[in-house]
Amino acid sequence: MLNFPTEQQPTARIIFQSHDHYQVIFNDRSVHQATLTGRLQIGDDLPVIGDFVSGQLYDQDKFLITALLPRQTLLTRSSGQQKQVVAANITTVFVTMSLNADFSVSRVERYLTLAWDSGASPVIVLTKADLEPDLLAARQLELAEIAFGVPIITTTNTDPTAIKAELLAYLTPTTTAIFVGSSGVGKSTLLNIVAMQQLQATKASRANDGKGRHTTTARHLYYLANGAALIDSPGLRGVGVASSTTTAATQNFPDITELARLCRFNDCQHRSEPGCAVQAAITAGSLNPKRLTDYHRLTREIEYATMNSRQITAAKIKRMVGNKKNLRRH
Numbered sequence: 001m002l003n004f005p006t007e008q009q010p011t012a013r014i015i016f017q018s019h020d021h022y023q024v025i026f027n028d029r030s031v032h033q034a035t036l037t038g039r040l041q042i043g044d045d046l047p048v049i050g051d052f053v054s055g056q057l058y059d060q061d062k063f064l065i066t067a068l069l070p071r072q073t074l075l076t077r078s079s080g081q082q083k084q085v086v087a088a089n090i091t092t093v094f095v096t097m098s099l100n101a102d103f104s105v106s107r108v109e110r111y112l113t114l115a116w117d118s119g120a121s122p123v124i125v126l127t128k129a130d131l132e133p134d135l136l137a138a139r140q141l142e143l144a145e146i147a148f149g150v151p152i153i154t155t156t157n158t159d160p161t162a163i164k165a166e167l168l169a170y171l172t173p174t175t176t177a178i179f180v181g182s183s184g185v186g187k188s189t190l191l192n193i194v195a196m197q198q199l200q201a202t203k204a205s206r207a208n209d210g211k212g213r214h215t216t217t218a219r220h221l222y223y224l225a226n227g228a229a230l231i232d233s234p235g236l237r238g239v240g241v242a243s244s245t246t247t248a249a250t251q252n253f254p255d256i257t258e259l260a261r262l263c264r265f266n267d268c269q270h271r272s273e274p275g276c277a278v279q280a281a282i283t284a285g286s287l288n289p290k291r292l293t294d295y296h297r298l299t300r301e302i303e304y305a306t307m308n309s310r311q312i313t314a315a316k317i318k319r320m321v322g323n324k325k326n327l328r329r330h
């Protein structure tokens with residue numbers, strides 16, 4: 001039996017969604033085609049993959065979704081002005097990045113923000129270690145510096161036994177995990193190895209460009225034998241950060257948050273304010289200035305994510321004028 005909340009009405013979980021077409025799974029692992037009642041169709045909160053729903057069976061094997069059950073977590077991302085819901089009730093986000101062309105520390109930071117904001121816990125998975133043997137150690141170190149205790153797994157598809165051992169350690173019966181990362185980094189490959197079957201077709205990497213081919217087109221939720229659920233999601237390119245809070249910045253930058261408590265002003269932006277402990281640490285050489293640059297980039301993204309385009313332009317101008325003022329003062 002799967003690990004579902006108990007309800008009076010039959011409870012199901014959404015394992016596939018495309019427009020108004022849904023697939024749900026029951027506690028006994030039977031899968032049914034499903035549709036929404038009219039009331040749900042016009043609401044703001046459309047059920048998404050990973051959601052628990054209740055409803056009724058009709059026509060023998062079809063399921064009518066009548067209610068959305070409360071969500072434990074919600075993974076969202078912003079694309080332009082829009083906030084897009086990716087999946088619900090995720091407990092673990094595998095932030096997947098390949099060690100070759102896709103490698104970018106700031107992208108990992110953005111994905112970590114996305115994960116923390118959702119309420120889930122992130123795990124970083126570095127793939128294709130075989131392609132950059134000379135850069136491997138340096139890149140692992142670089143990431144460890146910003147990971148702050150988030151586990152980092154390094155994989156290569158030539159060693160499926162190791163992949164299984166490392167990933168299954170996180171896939172307990174109450175887990176719902178999602179693989180996020182750019183297209184072609186190897187998310188489906190990992191999922192297939194963990195699930196021991198070809199759940200998603202992976203195609204041969206394009207010669208030499210290191211990108212792989214775009215193969216996943218829709219999101220699916222799969223249950224492993226032990227009850228853990230896994231979602232494969234198509235490449236989330238251009239990850240935006242849709243957060244109205246700075247909790248993510250705090251979690252990603254505990255070093256700066258810690259120092260900021262010693263700043264003279266509570267609302268110190270750590271730019272050119274007097275008594276700034278963060279700037280002092282940089283001057284003293286105990287904080288890498290790149291950390292502050294990354295911190296500013298993230299806080300700016302968080303700020304912009306809640307604004308419309310006119311507000312963003314205004315904020316940019318204000319920032320430029322502000323910088324000039326600061327220059328004049330010195």
Ligand SMILES: Nc1nc2c(ncn2[C@@H]2O[C@H](COP(=O)(O)OP(=O)(O)OP(=O)(O)O)[C@@H](O)[C@H]2O)c(=O)[nH]1
Pocket residue numbers: 127128129130131155156157158182183184185186187188189190201202203204205206211212213214215216217233234235
């Ligand atoms: N050299 C090498 N290639 C890998 C590794 N893992 C995956 N690949 C290859 O990279 C290509 C893309 O892998 P996928 O698993 O389809 O990537 P994906 O992240 O699911 O891509 P999308 O479905 O587009 O989101 C395939 O050709 C894989 O065989 C690895 O560890 N080393």
Ligand SMILES: [Zn+2]
Pocket residue numbers: 260263264268269270271273275276277278279
């Ligand atoms: Zn400061």
